[in-house]
Amino acid sequence: MDSWITLITSLPTENATARMRAWRAIKATGSASLRDGVYLLPDRPACREAFEAIAADVQGSGGTALVLGASPSDAAEFEKLFDRSEAYAELLAGIADARLALDPEEPAAALKQSAKLAKAFDALSAIDYFPGEPRRQAEQALREFEAAARELASPGEPTASQGAIALLDPKDYKGRTWATRKRPWVDRLASAWLIRRRIDAKAKFLWLDAPSKCPKSALGFDFDGAAFTHVGARVTFEVLIASFGLDDAAMGRIGAIVHFLDVGGIQPPEAAGLEAVLSGLRSTFEDDDKLLAAAFGVFDGLLAHFQQDPTSVKAKP
Structure with missing residues (x-):
């Protein structure tokens, strides 16, 4: 009591x-x-x-x-005196309105609204000293909206598989064609950058209309059945880091940002900035190769910043 x-x-x-x-x-x-x-x-x-x-x-x-x-x-x-039912009811109504207003042509707006609603939920939760069913309902509705917003921005997100991640040798993955879903968002952009920068410098990328169209000769990533995709709590970028032993402190910090922007969780301070920049690039470049080329510079700069930052922390095991 x-x-x-x-x-x-x-x-x-x-x-x-x-x-x-x-x-x-x-x-x-x-x-x-x-x-x-x-x-x-x-x-x-x-x-x-x-x-x-x-x-x-x-x-x-x-x-x-x-x-x-x-x-x-x-x-x-x-x-x-601390009953927050009315406040949660207002939040639930806002989430319902936002769900009805989702526009497939404006994925960036959906992600922005998702972040706004998450911020409102966090603020309310912080002063909900005796949480109960209203909080649970609001959280469930918010998670469903976040998933819908992510689906607009990145259709066909993979379902996480389970099992251990084997350590691979980058020498066995040189000069390959790597395939993923077209109109890449943060996890696929970051994964492609990691592949080119640390795994396969001569990698070619194929943008698929559907995962079922992935050639057998290509290495798929970030879709169900791909060679590299979500495993357990890890998103594809984190799986690639673990698979090729690339888990230094700076990569770990980038991984935390990519994880949050792809599936949620704990928000790193740099996440909102990276999301804004990538969203702007995505609306600027219709061609996925040009989008990726522009994103490379963003991730190069982020890596350089974290490598110089003494507050870097080691990636999660």
Whole structure:
């Protein structure tokens, strides 16, 4: 059972800037208002830290503020003050409207809307201190919309297979034709870049109308039944890294970005920028070879940046 903390605060009426700053900070915590100047949160480390930071700011602005414990006679009544059902219902309605508005001719707009809805869900989840069925329903609807948006941007995404990834020798994969679905998006663009830069410098790429049209002589990637495709939690780019022993720190960071943009998960800080650049290139170049050539420069620059960045972290095993 949760214990509780209250923030009791008062600011001089003439300090409008400090009052607005405190009000915005209090609102951001998702606290319940018991009365004017008295706010409630469950006593958890992050909540206490937030209240104490607000109290310090109020005191520094010439006001008064106290953070105190609270012991309700009926904790269930306090929990009701944090019911987020209406907020989740609004989010669900927004997701439903966005689903109806999906336009096959505007995949970039679908991805942008998907990111916007995910941001709204994350913000609401952060202040949902007693999550239940409304959160689960909203998350499921969001994941379904994200999948639909990705399908527009990258039709025919492969289903992940299971099993170990064998370590291969790049010497056995030289001068080959590599085939994947046409109109490549992030995982296929990154995979083609990795193939040309680290595996097969003379690789030729074939863009398929459908995976079933892949020639037997070609090495397929990023579609069901391809030689290289999703395995377990790894997307194709990560599978290629593991298959050819290319898992250095910089490649690992690129892999984390590609993974997020392809299937979701934890968002690296560079993901939004890469998505924006690749989306712009995709709308600029109708020819897939020209699109890939332009994307090569983007990934070359990203790799160089990560190789120089001392904060690089090793790729996941």
